Amino acid sequence: NAGVTQTPKFRVLKTGQSMTLLCAQDMNHEYMYWYRQDPGMGLRLIHYSVGEGTTAKGEVPDGYNVSRLKKQNFLLGLESAAPSQTSVYFCASSYNTEAFFGQGTRLTVV
Amino acid sequence: DAKTTQPNSMESNEEEPVHLPCNHSTISGTDYIHWYRQLPSQGPEYVIHGLTSNVNNRMASLAIAEDRKSSTLILHRATLRDAAVYYCILLSGNTPLVFGKGTRLSVIA
Numbered sequence: 001n002a003g004v005t006q007t008p009k010f011r012v013l014k015t016g017q018s019m020t021l022l023c024a025q026d027m028n029h030e031y032m033y034w035y036r037q038d039p040g041m042g043l044r045l046i047h048y049s050v051g052e053g054t055t056a057k058g059e060v061p062d063g064y065n066v067s068r069l070k071k072q073n074f075l076l077g078l079e080s081a082a083p084s085q086t087s088v089y090f091c092a093s094s095y096n097t098e099a100f101f102g103q104g105t106r107l108t109v110v
Numbered sequence: 111d112a113k114t115t116q117p118n119s120m121e122s123n124e125e126e127p128v129h130l131p132c133n134h135s136t137i138s139g140t141d142y143i144h145w146y147r148q149l150p151s152q153g154p155e156y157v158i159h160g161l162t163s164n165v166n167n168r169m170a171s172l173a174i175a176e177d178r179k180s181s182t183l184i185l186h187r188a189t190l191r192d193a194a195v196y197y198c199i200l201l202s203g204n205t206p207l208v209f210g211k212g213t214r215l216s217v218i219a
Binding site: 031033035042043044045048050056058059090092094097098099100101102103104 | 142146148152153154155156159195197204206207208209210211212
């Protein structure tokens with residue numbers, strides 16, 4: 001039982017490049033979330049999903065897109081990366097109560 | 111949206127109890143009180159949650175005021191491993207899990 005797995009764990013992008021972060025959960029959870037955490041700051045919600053095929057904007061959605069085509073996967077896309085998107089990205093999944101988090105993806109945009 | 115207020119930081123001695131307060135004066139009847147913590151360089155982890163009654167689990171206890179406008183997370187014996195940022199969050203229905211600034215707990219050996 002892997003829980004919540006994020007891929008990749010580290011990535012360096014050049015400004016303007018695109019990439020997709022993958023979050024996979026094996027707990028059959030309905031809810032999935034993407035957050036970013038800048039150094040010394042709290043977590044900010046980017047996008048979330050309350051079930052397969054649904055997505056919704058969080059606190060800081062600009063510059064990101066998401067998709068939830070399969071219940072177990074929640075993808076976060078950056079179409080044109082900017083240095084301001086340098087951050088640690090956390091994914092989480094939950095079913096009403098306890099949320100489980102991945103170990104994070106450290107993204108640097110140069 | 112119902113919001114919570116927590117002290118920015120607290121300090122505790124190792125092996126002593128810690129009481130982390132949270133005010134939520136605008137809580138609605140359907141809001142559950144959740145606590146999460148984030149250890150250094152890790153993702154957040156669930157600690158405990160409750161609605162009206164006090165709750166205990168292997169990690170902590172949650173004491174909820176009778177009017178539900180405040181709650182306290184209790185760590186019975188703080189260890190160095192408990193040094194983290196603790197978040198108090200209100201959740202109901204389909205509201206997403208949104209984090210505030212939390213309380214940074216330092217544990218002194």
